[in-house]
Amino acid sequence: MKAHNGMRPHDVVVLLKIISIGDKWFNKDLSESLYISSSEISESLNRSMIARLISPDKKKVFKSALIRFIENGLAFVFPVEPGAIERGIPTAHSAPILKEHFLSEENYVWPSPNGKVRGQSIVPLYPNQIRAVLNDEKLYNMLALVDSVRVGKVRECEKALELLRQIFGLEYA
Template sequence: MDGMKSQDLVVLLKLVSIQEGESEPTPGQPQPRSQGDDPYSVRNLEALLGISKTEINASIKRSLSSGLATKDRNTGRANPNRRNLNNFIIHGMKFVFPAKPGAMTRGIPTAFAAPMLKGLLVSGGEYIYVWPFADGHNIGQSVTPLFRSVPEAVQKDDRLYEYLSLIDAIRLGNQREAGLAGERLSESLLKK
């Protein structure tokens, strides 16, 4: 079995977002679905994330193998193991998938510049972090997203956007920033 890939986290966090959407729908934001499909289907995940069905299947296998997901006995689908996922993101993410700010570019705000995290931390830096995206409305230091389709995927799902922004805050932040992002991530992921 191949080692973990960064898109595995995108897939797992999308599954978390779908679960949360079923348990507590956000007013004004319907959970996006493909033509009546099971929201957990590989075809639906492909449409929502821009990751191929083959790669989604491989990602789910890697997540099951690593313990970041478990198989539901009744439905047979993969369920994110939220505790393990939370621990991995907080304690290992920075080392396994490090992020380095790049050149100034147009894009979608991430880390503490993301709209839902803005104001949580007053940054000493003058520049925000963005995922490069030609249709973005903000200019900032580029940060390579965990998977190339992330900028498109987060426009369809605010929960996924928040989770991936928190991950970037952990990957990019100093100890205080990463700690604050980790607390917020734990509150969201482990609330069930």
């Protein structure tokens, strides 16, 4: 096994995809649905195991640990600065899962020519993220909530974490 040289942004996406899929999955399933090579999925799972975010058998995500990482480390480890106004897929507080909770005239989007919303661009955690979320609404919601933690204000972060805990099946603490 390779040495742990720190988490990579797509490691978070892999863990969220496992939560989205549930118990029955294979590395091949993750690779195909996330558009990430099988070897990179394997390395990602190893990094997450060493970081104690997934069980040693690499089948069970430690959801409480992942929430703590998202809440306390994500914005520092994988920071994001909103960019130019572009057309794209809504994310953070602009995504449907959060839009009803916040009134804002500024939108955040993942840049995409297929998007229907204009807003400040947010770089996704990995290049094929938009392709991956088009077929998985639960993953889309979780990644939009994660972006809200990365770029949002206090109220937006708190609401995003509350909704993530609900999706994960955790009590709000």
